[in-house]
Amino acid sequence: KGELLEPVSSEINLEMCGTFFHGNKNYHTDKRASEELGFEEVVVGGKMTISYIGDMLDRTFGERWYNGGKLDVKFTNIVWPGDRVTARGVIADESDSSEGSTEVRVWMEKEDGxxxxxxxxxLSKE
Known part of the structure; x- marks a missing residue:
């Protein structure tokens, strides 16, 4: 309990956004489209940022994660191209019951905190 997971970090650039969203023009890939919605810059998509949390969980728990793990998150701030983000986690609870479930607190932060x-x-038992 309280064990920190190995973090996963990346600097996100506009090219990565275009690749992730298959080149479709929208406010996650195109500055003009984002400006039309009142943003000053492309907004990095939530699906893209959450993938780093998934990667961290996969690296830590492997099959336990991708064979039935569940994730419940809230997006609290915008990520912009050029931001360096880090996915972090800490084991919050490991049940001693026969079910052997594990709860992990997860979050993502920018370089400035x-x-x-x-x-x-x-995650359920192995």
Missing amino acids: TVTIVGNAY
Whole structure:
């Protein structure tokens, strides 16, 4: 209990956004489209940022994660191209019951400490 997971970090650039969203023009890939919605810059998509949390959980728990793990998160701030983000987690609870479930507190933060995602991951017994 309280064990920190190995963090996953990346600097996100506009090219990565275009690749992730398959080149579709929208406010996650195109500055003009984002400006039409009142943003000053492309908004990095939530699906893209949350993938780093998934990667961290996969690296830590492997099959336990991708064979039935659940994730419940809230997006708390915008990520912009050029931001360096880090997915972090800490084991919050490991049940001693026969079910052997694990709860992990997860979050993502920018280099300046701004938290962009908070939530919990749940894993069943191996």
